[in-house]
Amino acid sequence: MTRPSSPWNVPPADRERQRELKRDAVILAAARAFRERGYHNTSLDDIAAVLHVTKPTLYYYVSNKEQMLFECFREGLGRIAAACGEARDANASGRERLIAVVRGYAEAITSDFGWCMVRAEDQDLSPQMSARIKALKSEIDQDIRRLVRQGISDGSIAAGDPKMVAFAIAGALNWIAHWYRDDASLSASAIADRFIEFFVNGLAPRVSGATAGKSP
Amino acid sequence: MTRPSSPWNVPPADRERQRELKRDAVILAAARAFRERGYHNTSLDDIAAVLHVTKPTLYYYVSNKEQMLFECFREGLGRIAAACGEARDANASGRERLIAVVRGYAEAITSDFGWCMVRAEDQDLSPQMSARIKALKSEIDQDIRRLVRQGISDGSIAAGDPKMVAFAIAGALNWIAHWYRDDASLSASAIADRFIEFFVNGLAPRVSGATAGKSP
DNA sequence: TAGGATTTATACCGGCAAGTATAATCGCGG
Protein backbone atom coordinates (compact mmCIF):
# COMPACT_ATOMS: atom_id res chain seq x y z
CA MET A 1 0.00 0.00 0.00
CA THR A 2 1.05 3.57 0.61
CA ARG A 3 0.96 4.94 -2.87
CA PRO A 4 3.10 7.71 -4.40
CA SER A 5 3.25 11.10 -2.70
CA SER A 6 3.73 11.24 1.04
CA PRO A 7 7.04 10.04 2.44
CA TRP A 8 5.56 6.75 3.55
CA ASN A 9 6.43 4.98 0.34
CA VAL A 10 10.09 5.99 0.41
CA PRO A 11 11.92 3.39 2.47
CA PRO A 12 14.15 5.18 4.93
CA ALA A 13 17.79 5.95 5.39
CA ASP A 14 18.28 7.48 8.80
CA ARG A 15 15.53 7.44 11.40
CA GLU A 16 15.58 10.94 12.79
CA ARG A 17 15.27 12.61 9.45
CA GLN A 18 12.49 10.37 8.25
CA ARG A 19 10.50 11.09 11.31
CA GLU A 20 10.78 14.81 10.73
CA LEU A 21 9.72 14.46 7.14
CA LYS A 22 6.72 12.42 8.08
CA ARG A 23 5.73 14.84 10.76
CA ASP A 24 5.94 17.68 8.29
CA ALA A 25 3.85 15.71 5.87
CA VAL A 26 1.19 15.29 8.53
CA ILE A 27 1.11 19.02 9.21
CA LEU A 28 0.94 19.85 5.54
CA ALA A 29 -1.83 17.36 4.91
CA ALA A 30 -3.70 18.86 7.82
CA ALA A 31 -3.26 22.37 6.45
CA ARG A 32 -4.60 21.35 3.08
CA ALA A 33 -7.52 19.46 4.53
CA PHE A 34 -8.41 22.37 6.80
CA ARG A 35 -8.31 24.73 3.88
CA GLU A 36 -10.51 22.43 1.86
CA ARG A 37 -13.14 21.53 4.41
CA GLY A 38 -12.56 23.78 7.39
CA TYR A 39 -11.10 22.73 10.71
CA HIS A 40 -14.24 21.32 12.26
CA ASN A 41 -15.39 19.59 9.14
CA THR A 42 -12.12 17.75 8.84
CA SER A 43 -11.84 14.51 10.75
CA LEU A 44 -8.52 12.96 11.63
CA ASP A 45 -9.58 10.01 9.54
CA ASP A 46 -9.78 12.32 6.58
CA ILE A 47 -6.23 13.50 7.07
CA ALA A 48 -5.02 9.99 7.64
CA ALA A 49 -6.72 8.82 4.47
CA VAL A 50 -4.91 11.40 2.37
CA LEU A 51 -1.62 10.05 3.67
CA HIS A 52 -2.73 6.44 3.17
CA VAL A 53 -2.39 5.80 6.85
CA THR A 54 -4.68 5.31 9.82
CA LYS A 55 -5.59 7.64 12.64
CA PRO A 56 -3.35 6.24 15.36
CA THR A 57 -0.37 6.78 13.10
CA LEU A 58 -1.08 10.48 13.15
CA TYR A 59 -0.91 10.42 16.91
CA TYR A 60 2.54 9.00 16.71
CA TYR A 61 3.73 12.24 15.16
CA VAL A 62 1.43 14.77 16.73
CA SER A 63 -0.19 14.84 20.14
CA ASN A 64 -3.67 15.89 19.02
CA LYS A 65 -5.75 17.73 16.50
CA GLU A 66 -5.29 21.03 18.21
CA GLN A 67 -1.56 20.78 17.83
CA MET A 68 -1.92 20.26 14.12
CA LEU A 69 -3.76 23.53 13.85
CA PHE A 70 -1.22 25.21 16.05
CA GLU A 71 1.66 24.06 13.90
CA CYS A 72 -0.11 25.29 10.80
CA PHE A 73 -0.53 28.67 12.39
CA ARG A 74 3.07 28.71 13.36
CA GLU A 75 4.42 27.71 10.02
CA GLY A 76 2.43 30.37 8.21
CA LEU A 77 2.97 33.17 10.67
CA GLY A 78 6.65 32.32 10.80
CA ARG A 79 7.00 33.12 7.13
CA ILE A 80 5.41 36.51 7.56
CA ALA A 81 7.53 37.24 10.59
CA ALA A 82 10.58 36.30 8.55
CA ALA A 83 9.62 38.83 5.91
CA CYS A 84 9.28 41.45 8.61
CA GLY A 85 12.68 40.54 9.98
CA GLU A 86 14.34 40.92 6.61
CA ALA A 87 12.69 44.28 6.16
CA ARG A 88 13.98 45.42 9.51
CA ASP A 89 17.52 44.64 8.49
CA ALA A 90 17.24 46.18 5.05
CA ASN A 91 18.66 49.58 4.33
CA ALA A 92 15.80 51.43 2.70
CA SER A 93 13.00 53.90 3.26
CA GLY A 94 9.99 52.99 5.34
CA ARG A 95 7.85 52.70 2.28
CA GLU A 96 10.27 50.44 0.47
CA ARG A 97 10.54 48.19 3.49
CA LEU A 98 6.81 48.06 3.81
CA ILE A 99 6.53 47.07 0.17
CA ALA A 100 8.99 44.26 0.72
CA VAL A 101 6.91 43.00 3.61
CA VAL A 102 3.81 43.07 1.45
CA ARG A 103 5.57 40.82 -1.05
CA GLY A 104 6.56 38.29 1.57
CA TYR A 105 3.17 38.48 3.18
CA ALA A 106 1.37 37.74 -0.07
CA GLU A 107 3.66 34.81 -0.66
CA ALA A 108 2.89 33.38 2.76
CA ILE A 109 -0.84 33.87 2.50
CA THR A 110 -1.05 32.05 -0.80
CA SER A 111 0.82 29.09 0.64
CA ASP A 112 -0.93 26.00 1.95
CA PHE A 113 -0.86 27.50 5.40
CA GLY A 114 -2.61 30.71 4.41
CA TRP A 115 -6.00 29.38 5.31
CA CYS A 116 -5.04 28.33 8.80
CA MET A 117 -3.40 31.63 9.59
CA VAL A 118 -6.33 33.67 8.48
CA ARG A 119 -9.48 31.68 8.84
CA ALA A 120 -8.94 29.31 11.72
CA GLU A 121 -10.44 30.44 15.00
CA ASP A 122 -8.30 31.18 18.00
CA GLN A 123 -11.22 29.68 19.89
CA ASP A 124 -10.30 26.27 18.60
CA LEU A 125 -7.02 26.39 20.48
CA SER A 126 -6.42 26.00 24.17
CA PRO A 127 -5.88 29.28 26.01
CA GLN A 128 -2.12 28.75 26.10
CA MET A 129 -1.79 27.97 22.44
CA SER A 130 -4.19 30.73 21.57
CA ALA A 131 -2.13 33.20 23.56
CA ARG A 132 1.02 32.23 21.72
CA ILE A 133 -0.65 32.69 18.36
CA LYS A 134 -2.09 36.02 19.40
CA ALA A 135 1.37 37.13 20.43
CA LEU A 136 2.81 36.19 17.06
CA LYS A 137 0.04 38.00 15.24
CA SER A 138 0.43 41.05 17.38
CA GLU A 139 4.15 41.14 16.72
CA ILE A 140 3.55 41.20 12.99
CA ASP A 141 0.96 43.91 13.40
CA GLN A 142 3.35 46.01 15.42
CA ASP A 143 6.09 45.50 12.84
CA ILE A 144 3.85 46.82 10.11
CA ARG A 145 2.76 49.81 12.13
CA ARG A 146 6.38 50.56 12.89
CA LEU A 147 7.23 50.54 9.20
CA VAL A 148 4.39 52.92 8.49
CA ARG A 149 5.55 55.29 11.20
CA GLN A 150 9.08 55.09 9.90
CA GLY A 151 7.85 55.93 6.44
CA ILE A 152 5.98 58.92 7.75
CA SER A 153 9.10 60.08 9.56
CA ASP A 154 11.40 59.74 6.59
CA GLY A 155 8.85 61.31 4.26
CA SER A 156 8.29 58.26 2.08
CA ILE A 157 4.73 57.82 3.37
CA ALA A 158 2.04 60.47 3.70
CA ALA A 159 0.80 61.35 7.15
CA GLY A 160 -2.07 59.23 8.39
CA ASP A 161 -3.19 56.87 11.12
CA PRO A 162 -0.53 54.14 11.24
CA LYS A 163 -2.77 51.72 13.06
CA MET A 164 -5.60 51.97 10.57
CA VAL A 165 -3.24 51.86 7.61
CA ALA A 166 -1.65 48.73 9.01
CA PHE A 167 -5.06 47.15 9.53
CA ALA A 168 -6.15 48.03 6.03
CA ILE A 169 -3.02 46.60 4.43
CA ALA A 170 -2.98 43.46 6.53
CA GLY A 171 -6.69 43.01 5.94
CA ALA A 172 -6.37 43.24 2.19
CA LEU A 173 -3.53 40.73 2.29
CA ASN A 174 -5.18 38.32 4.66
CA TRP A 175 -8.28 38.34 2.56
CA ILE A 176 -6.35 36.79 -0.28
CA ALA A 177 -6.74 33.54 1.61
CA HIS A 178 -10.45 33.72 0.94
CA TRP A 179 -10.34 33.96 -2.80
CA TYR A 180 -7.00 32.57 -3.82
CA ARG A 181 -6.72 29.04 -5.10
CA ASP A 182 -3.70 27.39 -6.56
CA ASP A 183 -5.26 27.24 -9.96
CA ALA A 184 -5.87 30.96 -9.88
CA SER A 185 -4.61 32.92 -12.80
CA LEU A 186 -2.41 35.20 -10.75
CA SER A 187 0.77 34.31 -8.91
CA ALA A 188 1.39 35.64 -5.46
CA SER A 189 3.90 38.13 -6.74
CA ALA A 190 1.54 39.36 -9.43
CA ILE A 191 -1.10 39.94 -6.81
CA ALA A 192 1.44 41.72 -4.65
CA ASP A 193 2.34 44.00 -7.57
CA ARG A 194 -1.28 45.04 -8.07
CA PHE A 195 -1.83 45.59 -4.41
CA ILE A 196 1.32 47.62 -4.01
CA GLU A 197 0.36 49.81 -6.91
CA PHE A 198 -2.93 50.49 -5.18
CA PHE A 199 -1.50 50.90 -1.70
CA VAL A 200 1.14 53.34 -2.87
CA ASN A 201 -0.80 55.49 -5.28
CA GLY A 202 -4.35 55.16 -4.06
CA LEU A 203 -7.49 55.60 -6.10
CA ALA A 204 -7.15 59.24 -6.94
CA PRO A 205 -5.24 59.95 -10.16
CA ARG A 206 -1.83 61.50 -9.55
CA VAL A 207 -1.40 64.89 -11.03
CA SER A 208 2.16 64.90 -12.33
CA GLY A 209 4.58 62.08 -12.91
CA ALA A 210 4.65 60.23 -9.62
CA THR A 211 5.80 57.43 -7.59
CA ALA A 212 4.57 53.99 -8.51
CA GLY A 213 6.07 51.16 -6.61
CA LYS A 214 7.74 48.24 -8.31
CA SER A 215 10.35 46.87 -5.95
CA PRO A 216 13.98 48.15 -5.74
CA MET B 1 -38.58 33.49 34.57
CA THR B 2 -37.51 35.10 31.31
CA ARG B 3 -35.67 38.14 32.54
CA PRO B 4 -35.26 41.53 30.84
CA SER B 5 -33.94 41.70 27.29
CA SER B 6 -35.34 39.35 24.69
CA PRO B 7 -38.95 39.75 23.66
CA TRP B 8 -40.03 36.81 25.76
CA ASN B 9 -40.80 38.89 28.79
CA VAL B 10 -43.02 41.34 26.95
CA PRO B 11 -46.46 39.80 26.90
CA PRO B 12 -47.82 40.10 23.38
CA ALA B 13 -50.34 42.12 21.49
CA ASP B 14 -50.84 40.54 18.09
CA ARG B 15 -49.52 37.06 17.34
CA GLU B 16 -47.94 37.46 13.94
CA ARG B 17 -45.79 40.37 14.93
CA GLN B 18 -44.59 38.76 18.13
CA ARG B 19 -43.53 35.70 16.29
CA GLU B 20 -41.43 37.78 13.91
CA LEU B 21 -39.80 39.63 16.76
CA LYS B 22 -38.93 36.42 18.53
CA ARG B 23 -37.54 34.90 15.41
CA ASP B 24 -35.36 37.94 14.89
CA ALA B 25 -34.21 37.71 18.47
CA VAL B 26 -33.17 34.12 17.88
CA ILE B 27 -31.15 35.08 14.83
CA LEU B 28 -29.53 37.96 16.63
CA ALA B 29 -28.65 35.85 19.63
CA ALA B 30 -27.16 33.28 17.29
CA ALA B 31 -25.10 35.93 15.53
CA ARG B 32 -23.70 37.19 18.80
CA ALA B 33 -22.96 33.73 20.10
CA PHE B 34 -21.24 32.77 16.86
CA ARG B 35 -19.13 35.88 16.99
CA GLU B 36 -18.20 35.16 20.57
CA ARG B 37 -17.41 31.46 20.40
CA GLY B 38 -17.43 30.55 16.74
CA TYR B 39 -20.07 28.56 14.94
CA HIS B 40 -18.93 25.09 15.89
CA ASN B 41 -18.17 25.97 19.46
CA THR B 42 -21.65 27.31 19.99
CA SER B 43 -24.30 24.81 20.98
CA LEU B 44 -27.97 25.46 20.53
CA ASP B 45 -28.29 25.17 24.27
CA ASP B 46 -25.94 28.13 24.56
CA ILE B 47 -28.13 30.24 22.34
CA ALA B 48 -31.25 29.09 24.11
CA ALA B 49 -29.74 29.95 27.47
CA VAL B 50 -29.04 33.52 26.43
CA LEU B 51 -32.69 33.90 25.55
CA HIS B 52 -33.79 32.17 28.76
CA VAL B 53 -35.44 29.47 26.78
CA THR B 54 -34.80 25.83 25.93
CA LYS B 55 -33.54 24.24 22.77
CA PRO B 56 -36.85 22.98 21.34
CA THR B 57 -38.19 26.52 21.49
CA LEU B 58 -35.52 27.55 19.06
CA TYR B 59 -36.72 24.91 16.66
CA TYR B 60 -40.14 26.45 16.77
CA TYR B 61 -38.74 29.54 15.07
CA VAL B 62 -35.96 28.11 12.99
CA SER B 63 -35.63 24.77 11.27
CA ASN B 64 -32.05 24.03 12.29
CA LYS B 65 -28.69 25.43 13.20
CA GLU B 66 -27.60 25.78 9.63
CA GLN B 67 -30.53 28.06 8.92
CA MET B 68 -29.51 30.33 11.76
CA LEU B 69 -26.15 30.80 10.16
CA PHE B 70 -27.75 31.33 6.79
CA GLU B 71 -30.01 34.05 8.13
CA CYS B 72 -27.07 35.76 9.75
CA PHE B 73 -25.25 35.74 6.46
CA ARG B 74 -28.28 37.11 4.73
CA GLU B 75 -28.95 39.86 7.18
CA GLY B 76 -25.38 41.11 7.02
CA LEU B 77 -24.88 40.78 3.30
CA GLY B 78 -28.24 42.43 2.73
CA ARG B 79 -27.00 45.59 4.38
CA ILE B 80 -23.95 45.74 2.17
CA ALA B 81 -26.03 45.06 -0.90
CA ALA B 82 -28.33 47.89 0.16
CA ALA B 83 -25.38 50.25 0.33
CA CYS B 84 -24.39 49.15 -3.16
CA GLY B 85 -27.91 49.75 -4.38
CA GLU B 86 -28.01 53.29 -3.01
CA ALA B 87 -24.68 54.01 -4.65
CA ARG B 88 -26.00 52.79 -7.96
CA ASP B 89 -28.87 55.22 -7.79
CA ALA B 90 -26.78 58.16 -6.64
CA ASN B 91 -25.71 60.84 -9.05
CA ALA B 92 -21.98 61.12 -8.49
CA SER B 93 -18.58 60.13 -9.79
CA GLY B 94 -17.42 56.54 -9.55
CA ARG B 95 -15.03 57.41 -6.77
CA GLU B 96 -17.67 59.18 -4.73
CA ARG B 97 -20.04 56.28 -5.10
CA LEU B 98 -17.35 53.87 -4.11
CA ILE B 99 -16.64 55.92 -1.03
CA ALA B 100 -20.29 55.80 -0.09
CA VAL B 101 -20.26 52.04 -0.41
CA VAL B 102 -17.20 51.85 1.83
CA ARG B 103 -19.11 53.73 4.50
CA GLY B 104 -22.10 51.43 4.37
CA TYR B 105 -19.84 48.40 4.20
CA ALA B 106 -17.95 49.41 7.32
CA GLU B 107 -21.21 49.97 9.12
CA ALA B 108 -22.45 46.51 8.19
CA ILE B 109 -19.22 44.75 9.11
CA THR B 110 -19.13 46.28 12.57
CA SER B 111 -22.71 45.12 13.21
CA ASP B 112 -23.52 41.96 15.09
CA PHE B 113 -23.70 40.12 11.82
CA GLY B 114 -20.22 41.12 10.69
CA TRP B 115 -18.65 38.02 12.09
CA CYS B 116 -20.97 35.62 10.33
CA MET B 117 -20.55 37.30 7.00
CA VAL B 118 -16.82 37.27 7.12
CA ARG B 119 -15.65 34.41 9.26
CA ALA B 120 -18.24 31.71 8.97
CA GLU B 121 -17.38 28.97 6.53
CA ASP B 122 -19.45 28.33 3.43
CA GLN B 123 -18.63 24.72 4.16
CA ASP B 124 -20.91 24.79 7.15
CA LEU B 125 -23.89 25.34 4.89
CA SER B 126 -25.60 22.85 2.64
CA PRO B 127 -24.66 23.15 -1.03
CA GLN B 128 -27.87 25.00 -1.84
CA MET B 129 -27.54 27.52 0.95
CA SER B 130 -23.87 27.90 0.24
CA ALA B 131 -24.60 28.63 -3.37
CA ARG B 132 -27.07 31.34 -2.46
CA ILE B 133 -24.56 33.00 -0.17
CA LYS B 134 -21.86 32.79 -2.77
CA ALA B 135 -24.19 34.45 -5.24
CA LEU B 136 -24.88 37.30 -2.86
CA LYS B 137 -21.19 37.77 -2.18
CA SER B 138 -20.36 37.68 -5.84
CA GLU B 139 -22.97 40.30 -6.58
CA ILE B 140 -21.41 42.65 -4.08
CA ASP B 141 -17.99 41.99 -5.51
CA GLN B 142 -19.21 42.74 -8.99
CA ASP B 143 -20.86 45.93 -7.80
CA ILE B 144 -17.61 47.16 -6.35
CA ARG B 145 -15.64 46.28 -9.45
CA ARG B 146 -18.20 48.10 -11.53
CA LEU B 147 -17.80 51.23 -9.43
CA VAL B 148 -14.06 51.07 -9.85
CA ARG B 149 -14.37 50.73 -13.61
CA GLN B 150 -16.82 53.62 -13.67
CA GLY B 151 -14.40 55.72 -11.70
CA ILE B 152 -11.63 54.91 -14.14
CA SER B 153 -13.89 55.85 -17.04
CA ASP B 154 -14.98 59.17 -15.59
CA GLY B 155 -11.45 60.01 -14.50
CA SER B 156 -12.12 60.01 -10.76
CA ILE B 157 -10.03 56.89 -10.21
CA ALA B 158 -6.55 56.17 -11.53
CA ALA B 159 -6.10 53.33 -13.98
CA GLY B 160 -5.46 49.96 -12.40
CA ASP B 161 -6.75 46.43 -12.11
CA PRO B 162 -10.41 46.79 -11.02
CA LYS B 163 -10.59 43.23 -9.78
CA MET B 164 -7.56 43.49 -7.54
CA VAL B 165 -8.56 46.92 -6.30
CA ALA B 166 -11.98 45.58 -5.40
CA PHE B 167 -10.42 42.63 -3.60
CA ALA B 168 -8.06 44.87 -1.69
CA ILE B 169 -10.81 47.23 -0.57
CA ALA B 170 -13.25 44.50 0.33
CA GLY B 171 -10.50 42.62 2.13
CA ALA B 172 -9.51 45.58 4.24
CA LEU B 173 -13.15 46.14 5.14
CA ASN B 174 -13.96 42.52 5.84
CA TRP B 175 -10.97 42.26 8.08
CA ILE B 176 -12.51 44.79 10.41
CA ALA B 177 -14.63 41.93 11.68
CA HIS B 178 -11.49 40.34 13.07
CA TRP B 179 -10.34 43.19 15.23
CA TYR B 180 -13.41 45.28 15.88
CA ARG B 181 -15.27 45.06 19.16
CA ASP B 182 -18.21 47.15 20.23
CA ASP B 183 -16.30 48.72 23.06
CA ALA B 184 -13.55 49.73 20.66
CA SER B 185 -12.48 53.33 20.67
CA LEU B 186 -13.41 53.92 17.04
CA SER B 187 -16.86 54.04 15.58
CA ALA B 188 -17.58 52.43 12.24
CA SER B 189 -17.71 55.79 10.54
CA ALA B 190 -14.41 56.86 12.06
CA ILE B 191 -12.81 53.70 10.75
CA ALA B 192 -14.37 54.33 7.37
CA ASP B 193 -12.92 57.84 7.32
CA ARG B 194 -9.40 56.56 7.95
CA PHE B 195 -9.73 53.82 5.40
CA ILE B 196 -11.10 56.16 2.76
CA GLU B 197 -8.25 58.57 3.32
CA PHE B 198 -5.85 55.71 2.72
CA PHE B 199 -7.73 54.21 -0.20
CA VAL B 200 -8.00 57.52 -1.99
CA ASN B 201 -4.58 58.99 -1.44
CA GLY B 202 -2.40 55.96 -0.92
CA LEU B 203 0.85 55.81 0.96
CA ALA B 204 2.92 58.07 -1.24
CA PRO B 205 2.82 61.73 -0.28
CA ARG B 206 0.91 63.87 -2.76
CA VAL B 207 2.95 66.52 -4.43
CA SER B 208 0.61 69.47 -4.68
CA GLY B 209 -2.70 70.15 -2.99
CA ALA B 210 -4.79 67.10 -3.74
CA THR B 211 -7.85 65.15 -3.36
CA ALA B 212 -8.71 63.74 0.04
CA GLY B 213 -12.07 62.16 0.29
CA LYS B 214 -14.64 63.09 2.88
CA SER B 215 -18.04 62.23 1.43
CA PRO B 216 -20.26 64.69 -0.47
C1' DT C 1 19.18 -14.49 13.54
C1' DA C 2 17.55 -13.06 18.23
C1' DG C 3 15.83 -9.25 20.61
C1' DG C 4 14.55 -4.61 21.49
C1' DA C 5 12.96 -0.32 19.72
C1' DT C 6 10.20 1.85 16.33
C1' DT C 7 6.27 2.15 13.65
C1' DT C 8 1.60 0.98 12.26
C1' DA C 9 -3.13 -1.17 12.35
C1' DT C 10 -7.58 -3.16 14.53
C1' DA C 11 -11.07 -2.36 17.40
C1' DC C 12 -12.98 0.03 20.83
C1' DC C 13 -14.73 3.93 24.36
C1' DG C 14 -16.99 8.08 25.75
C1' DG C 15 -18.78 12.44 25.29
C1' DC C 16 -20.97 15.99 23.17
C1' DA C 17 -24.41 18.22 20.79
C1' DA C 18 -28.06 18.21 17.02
C1' DG C 19 -32.34 17.05 16.55
C1' DT C 20 -37.04 14.85 18.18
C1' DA C 21 -41.03 12.51 20.54
C1' DT C 22 -44.24 13.68 23.84
C1' DA C 23 -46.75 16.18 26.78
C1' DA C 24 -47.82 20.18 29.55
C1' DT C 25 -49.21 25.08 29.54
C1' DC C 26 -50.77 29.46 27.99
C1' DG C 27 -54.07 32.73 26.08
C1' DC C 28 -57.53 33.99 23.36
C1' DG C 29 -62.49 33.43 20.98
C1' DG C 30 -66.97 31.84 21.79
Added chain:
DNA sequence: CCGCGATTATACTTGCCGGTATAAATCCTA
Protein backbone atom coordinates in the same frame (compact mmCIF):
# COMPACT_ATOMS: atom_id res chain seq x y z
C1' DC D 1 -65.36 28.83 31.46
C1' DC D 2 -64.46 25.57 27.64
C1' DG D 3 -61.59 24.23 24.21
C1' DC D 4 -58.40 24.76 20.50
C1' DG D 5 -54.30 26.45 18.44
C1' DA D 6 -49.97 28.38 19.61
C1' DT D 7 -46.05 27.97 22.44
C1' DT D 8 -42.72 25.89 25.47
C1' DA D 9 -40.38 22.30 28.44
C1' DT D 10 -38.73 17.44 29.81
C1' DA D 11 -36.38 13.77 28.44
C1' DC D 12 -34.69 11.01 25.09
C1' DT D 13 -32.24 9.08 20.73
C1' DT D 14 -28.53 9.13 17.59
C1' DG D 15 -24.37 9.63 15.10
C1' DC D 16 -20.05 11.43 14.76
C1' DC D 17 -15.41 11.88 15.99
C1' DG D 18 -11.42 12.66 19.04
C1' DG D 19 -8.79 9.86 21.47
C1' DT D 20 -6.85 5.18 23.22
C1' DA D 21 -5.81 0.17 24.60
C1' DT D 22 -3.72 -3.46 22.55
C1' DA D 23 -1.32 -6.08 19.62
C1' DA D 24 1.08 -6.96 15.39
C1' DA D 25 4.59 -6.07 12.10
C1' DT D 26 8.96 -4.07 10.75
C1' DC D 27 13.62 -2.87 11.07
C1' DC D 28 18.09 -2.03 12.81
C1' DT D 29 21.88 -3.95 15.73
C1' DA D 30 24.92 -7.23 17.35
